[in-house]
Amino acid sequence: DQQVKQNSPSLSVQEGRISILNCDYTNSMFDYFLWYKKYPAEGPTFLISISSIKDKNEDGRFTVFLNKSAKHLSLHIVPSQPGDSAVYFCAASARQGAQKLVFGQGTRLTINP
Amino acid sequence: DAGVIQSPRHEVTEMGQEVTLRCKPISGHNSLFWYRQTMMRGLELLIYFNNNVPIDDSGMPEDRFSAKMPNASFSTLKIQPSEPRDSAVYFCASSWTGGRGGYTFGSGTRLTVV
Numbered sequence: 047d048q049q050v051k052q053n054s055p056s057l058s059v060q061e062g063r064i065s066i067l068n069c070d071y072t073n074s075m076f077d078y079f080l081w082y083k084k085y086p087a088e089g090p091t092f093l094i095s096i097s098s099i100k101d102k103n104e105d106g107r108f109t110v111f112l113n114k115s116a117k118h119l120s121l122h123i124v125p126s127q128p129g130d131s132a133v134y135f136c137a138a139s140a141r142q143g144a145q146k147l148v149f150g151q152g153t154r155l156t157i158n159p
Numbered sequence: 160d161a162g163v164i165q166s167p168r169h170e171v172t173e174m175g176q177e178v179t180l181r182c183k184p185i186s187g188h189n190s191l192f193w194y195r196q197t198m199m200r201g202l203e204l205l206i207y208f209n210n211n212v213p214i215d216d217s218g219m220p221e222d223r224f225s226a227k228m229p230n231a232s233f234s235t236l237k238i239q240p241s242e243p244r245d246s247a248v249y250f251c252a253s254s255w256t257g258g259r260g261g262y263t264f265g266s267g268t269r270l271t272v273v
Contacts, residue, residue, distance in 0.1 A: 048200070080261050089163070089250055089264030090202070135202060137261075145190050145256060146215060151201035 049073045050138050052150035060158050065123040067153050069136030072117065076138040080147065081110060081121050084133045093134075094121070126157045163265035165251050171271045177239040180268045183232055184253030192262060193226055193236050196248040205249075208234065209256060241272045 051070045059065045067081075077098040082090035096103040096110045096119070103110050109122045123130055136150040164183040172178050184191050192207040206216040208228045216226070223242070228234040238245055248269050252262035 052201070082261065087266065089252070089266050091264070092261030095261065137202075145192075145209070145254060146204060146207060147192075147262065148204070149194075149202035151199070 048151070049076075050136055050148050050150040052134075052136055052153050054153050055151070056154040056156070058156045058158060059126050061128060062125045065121075065126045065130065065155055065157070067121040067123075067134050067136075067155065069119045069121075069150055070117060071119075071138050073138070073140065073148075074117070075140040076148075077141050078139045079110070079112060079119050080137045080139075081108075082135040082137060082149075084135065084152070090135055123155075126155075128157050128159060131155060131157045163251055163253050163263050165249075165265035165268050167268060168266065169269045169271075171273065172241055174242055174272055175240045176272075177237065178241045178245075178270060178272075180236040180249050180251075180270070182234045182236070182251030182265060184234070184251070185263055186232070187255065188253035188263070189231070189256050190254045191228060191234050192252045192254075193234070194250040194252065194264075196250060196267070202250070205236070238270075241270075243272045246271050 049072050080095040081093040083093045084090040094105050094108050094110050096112050112119045133152045133154045135152045137147040166181045189210050193205040194202045205218045206226045211228045226236045248267045250267045252264040254262045
């Protein structure tokens with residue numbers, strides 16, 4: 047039972063354009079959401095997070111949007127750069143058992159020059 | 160800080176053999192997590208520890224898998240006997256209990272069981 051789903055295994059975007067990665071969740075107890083970025087042969091690294099009391103969080107070129115009613119979040123990267131090519135994982139946690147992160151399957155983003 | 164250190168980086172073993180994966184968390188972190196990455200399911204939590212005590216092992220697939228954390232600076236994940244379907248990348252991560260922030264992951268161990 048996948049509580050966190052990333053339905054797009056891959057995404058290809060031209061350099062300079064916007065990249066939009068999507069994530070859906072089913073557990074209404076989730077109240078904190080994170081995005082991780084993973085390069086080949088490395089572990090995932092934390093990118094950006096958002097609490098359920100917000101609907102948007104921005105950090106430089108990266109913005110995460112949360113739609114609680116739709117149980118959907120998205121990561122926007124503007125403008126996309128070649129170094130953004132990686133696998134992106136969406137993750138969620140609930141206040142009870144807050145340390146336990148549930149991850150999605152990941153989306154491989156490729157930025158084309 | 161050297162980050163979360165996992166060993167070995169790669170392991171190739173024959174079916175039926177015992178495999179032991181090792182992890183050294185970041186000093187001061189009191190939570191440790193073992194994840195497995197597969198194409199189909201992404202990152203699956205196998206087990207996590209708080210202050211060296213196993214809290215949730217519901218993700219451990221079978222009795223063939225076991226994990227220990229004898230002290231705050233070391234943990235092992237053992238598979239005995241190993242099977243080809245155990246082939247995956249295994250990640251260890253650590254964090255500080257007090258925050259809702261993210262984990263720090265190690266570089267992973269790529270396990271191939273032939």
